[in-house]
Amino acid sequence: MLSLLPQSGTECQLAAGAINKSGTGLLTFLFKDLQMNILVCISKTPDTTSKISFRSDDTEYNADGVTFIMNPYDEWYALVRAIELTEQNGGNVTVINVGPTANDIIIRKALAIGANDAVRIDLDPADAYVTAANIADHARSHNYDLIMLGKETIDFNGSETGAMIAELLQLPFVSYASDLKVSGSTSTVTRDIEGGVEVCQVEGPFVLSAAKGLAEQRIPNMKGIMMAKTKPLAVVPPTVQNTRVRTSKFVLPAAKSGVKMVAPDNMDELVRLLHEEAKVI
């Protein structure tokens, strides 16, 4: 597979050529060619049932007593598909998280599910830019064939980190992927778009964000949990610290004024209310 190091299309081709001329036997070359080196970006979000509250004059999310989980799109789809690909063809899955020590719990879970090793960039990121910039810097010095993310985090629903990493590395980006097939250096991806799907073909390394359908959730087993304890987790300092966007305030939405009940045998009344009072039909 191609390496991520090259920054532009032409250099990419040069790199591919270099592999071809490397003089290794054809068999080893073919074998190596199928192996994938995959980076999966994982994030931590409050459990879906968590109570949402704020502190410091509503400028900060109050994490007290909140259970955190690995973002479902990262865990269920991106990570599992990455593991499946390396199970089929060999290779390596590295998970990466930009976050504080407390995130080691979700990183160990990813290792228990089947990732080979992990990197934590030791910074509590305040915006998507600083997250993407640090991940891109890491990727520049490693030969990843594929960088996978979740389609969005379920707390802030940014859906922007993958696009940023792709632009920083000048790579193609396929968002909302619900199917991924890899054959040599060519990947075929189905992505969800409004009212349907689009099927794309990508040559060489790229960035993908995972949607439902890409894989089936895996529950870590006892063996996986034991093995995870000894798998390597490298903690590295951030390369970028500056942010571009600040969360200046949180507001709780206005409460519903209460439900108005309509008798089940009087649907004319419901239609009247929807027309005259709610003005939606």
Added chain:
Amino acid sequence: MSVLVYVESPKGHIKKTGNEVITYGSRLARQLGTDCIALIIGKADDPASCGLYGATKVMHLNPGAEPDFDSQAFTALIAEAAARTGAQNIILSNTANGKALTGRLAIRLNAGDVTGANSLPETGSGFTVTKSVFSGKAIARYSIDTPVKVISVMGNTLQPDASGSPAAVETVEIAMMTTKLKVLEKKTSEGIVPLPEAELVVSAGRGMKGPENWGIVEDLAAALGATTACSRPVADSGWRPHHEHVGQTGVAIRPNLYIAIGISGAIQHLAGVNNSKVIVAINKDPEAPFFKAADYGIVGDLFEVVPRLTEAIKKFKHT
């Protein structure tokens, strides 16, 4: 510091979401005392119509053939247009493509960005914009500190305002950058308004008992001109296609009207629909959690209530 609005024009046609972002961009431009330029890439049947929604000028980049979507190539073009027009505020729709572009453009333009904004920015002192976070359980106010800003706007944030007049169009012939991505095929359902764009949605859950009963839901949707949706277990059991699944792990929507039929109202379901303007819940269980999130509630057997509602809608439409 003008405002540049990227307007999607699938198959040459600008949809309501496109007109919404032009309206948004032109209001922002008015606030900032600058002009609003609409940017179209590819086929466009009526680019001058952007003026109706407040664009002062339209830049139409025409590559000849209809270009396939590639975030890398489109980012390069939008960034080029921003450079040419000196735009410092770039506005996009919060669609699948719009989101894939927003983060890329932010990097390309050294900009701060917000995806899924749900209000006009406050620009009095500084630049702040809000969006719905934590699955609709809170609203966050973001301050962007960089000179250039990129914002994708949630559908249904503003109603399109067509009170302007057609704008001058500058057409520029361009060549698309070649990249490592190729679109092989695009499959979209014709005729039906896709869920994220639908203003009226009729949705049903496990209370339907089985896929064979969906006729009454489809009849109601047809009478209203609504798009159909469903809860997750319904899609997971294969009763309905996956793209109909709404909620936290499915599509998040904010239509004007959401009618929930035989859906209990679990928190993960509500996460995707509680930004709807008006919610109607139909459930036989008076204790169903959905009634706490609804504006109108009907306690009753859906197999009786739904056909009755369809008749009432038909009657209303004929008078």
